[in-house]
Amino acid sequence: MISGPLTIVLDAHDPARLARFWADLLGREVVDDALVPGDETQIGLRFVASESEREGLDRLHLHLTSAVEADQQRTVERALALGAHHLDVGQLPEEPHIVLADPEGNAFCVIPAGNKFLAGCGFLGEASCDGTRAVGLFWSAALGWPLVWDDNEETAVQSPAGGTKVSWGGPPVAPKTGRNRQRLEFTVDDPADLDRLVALGATRLADDTLADPDGNEFHVHVAG
Incomplete structure (x- = not known):
């Protein structure tokens, strides 16, 4: 089973800069140069160096929540001051969420107060993924x-302790082109868990890298 927080790994041209951006926005600290750690209820973010250019649509983006009405605008203003920018992904003017991108173009949405689905999920309320029900x-x-x-x-999972939800939007699922720039990462206590993941439908790609049934890469580290 998973040991410790679930983390999202993001490719970056400047990992240290993106880690600082997200740590400042989320009110966390940066450790180990480019890790913004999570905890029992909030997923973490880790940034790794990559020279590859962004191609196609990202298969994962984050949702930040608002406790009261004024929080949405405060979060947007803070994000823009830290280096974010507005992003047009085809959202309609009447849609209440605000779409931004971090300094390297990773999309995230700032959700208004009153969203029942994300109630009680914390500030980093959701990682919304492209993927099938399976x-x-x-x-x-x-x-x-x-x-x-x-x-x-459409599906979503959440830690038994609560906090950030991870969701999949169902079909149509965009075709996968190359390695995902954002990938899930977690630690297990027992090497046998790697075999368990394969039995559940994962594909072994390398020592610590597997792919889920939709072909999305993820990293598994064995504690010890």
Whole structure:
């Protein structure tokens, strides 16, 4: 089973800069140069150096929540001051969320107060992923996290302790082109867990890298 926080790994041209941006925005600290650690209820973010250019659509983006009405604008203003910019992904003017991108173009949404789905999830409320229902079921079993949403091919899982949800939007799923720039990462206590993940439908790509049933790469580290 998963040991410690779930983390999202993001490719970056300047990992230290992106780590500082997200640590300042989330109110966390940077450790080990480019890790913004999570905890029992909030996922962490880790930035790794990559020279590859962004191609196609990202398969994962983050949702930041608002406790009261004024929080949304405060978060947007803070993000812009730290180096974010507005991003047009085809959202409609009447949609209440605000789409931004971090200094290297990673999209994230600032959600207004009153969103029932993200109530009680904390500031980093959701990692929203492109993926099938089957992959949502895989991740529920892989992480040992309960399935907290399963409707019309959309799924979401959440730690038993609560906090950040990880969701998959169902079809249509965009074609995968090359290695994902954002990938999940976690630690397990027992090497046998790698075999368990394969039995659940993962594919072994390298010593610590597997792919879920949709082909999305993820990293598994064995403690010890």
